Amino acid sequence: MKEQSSSNPQPDINRRIADRVSALRAERGLSLDALAKKCDVSRSMISLIERGESSPTAAVLDKLAFGLGVTLASLFEAPLPDASPLVRRAEQLQWTDPQSGYQRRNISPPHFRSPIQMVEVEFPAGAKVSYAGGLREVGVHQQVWVLEGCMELILGGVHHHLQTGDCLAMQESDSIVYQNTSQQPARYVVVINTASL
The missing domain is CATH 2.60.120.10 (Jelly Rolls)
Known part of the structure; x- marks a missing residue:
């Protein structure tokens, strides 16, 4: 059963993706150009994603995940040491x-x-x-x-x-x-x- 569109946190998720991609790139010491070459996504597209100005497709996110050495699912959340093991x-x-x-x-x-x-x-x-x-x-x-x-x-x-x-x-x-x-x-x-x- 699909969720109602009013409960779909699309803008929040795009912001989370933006912050996560930017943080992972910084952790790895990669410039925009270096990540672009590594994952075959244009520098301008990565920049737009990191600023939250683009809603990337699954294929683009998958390429970014490969380039950053994480799974696609990892682009949505950053692990925290005291995180709860339960989610409703x-x-x-x-x-x-x-x-x-x-x-x-x-x-x-x-x-x-x-x-x-x-x-x-x-x-x-x-x-x-x-x-x-x-x-x-x-x-x-x-x-x-x-x-x-x-x-x-x-x-x-x-x-x-x-x-x-x-x-x-x-x-x-x-x-x-x-x-x-x-x-x-x-x-x-x-x-x-x-x-x-």
Whole structure:
């Protein structure tokens, strides 16, 4: 079930992304130019994102995550030493990809240090999102579990048709294409193991 648009904290999430990207870049001692070269995102786009003046797509965020050496989910929250291990559904951050319209909800407790991150996605009918692979030295392990509907994942050129209840394990070192060629939206959970980062 989708949240009402009035409860969608889109501007707050864009600000969080801006602050997080800027902080991670500073931690790594990367200039805008250096990060741009590392992740194949233009310097001007990174600058706009860090100023909160652009609503980046999932593909752009994924490239930034690769360049910064973190998972895409990590761009939404910074870990804190005294963070609560519990998060209620009403407090879970949501973000909508401006290009595909897919809605992403961070299920895992925000700021809590854990090698596991969980994300729920509502994927519209006809949507397609492509993630480049091979940028990280060590691939991050993840599993995709389809809760409703069906979708296709193309993993390193291999097609996987997933239906309700199916689960696919993979590494982020491969290129990944998510697509929903059906007439109905799909809903799935991604479980990410960040221990290798």
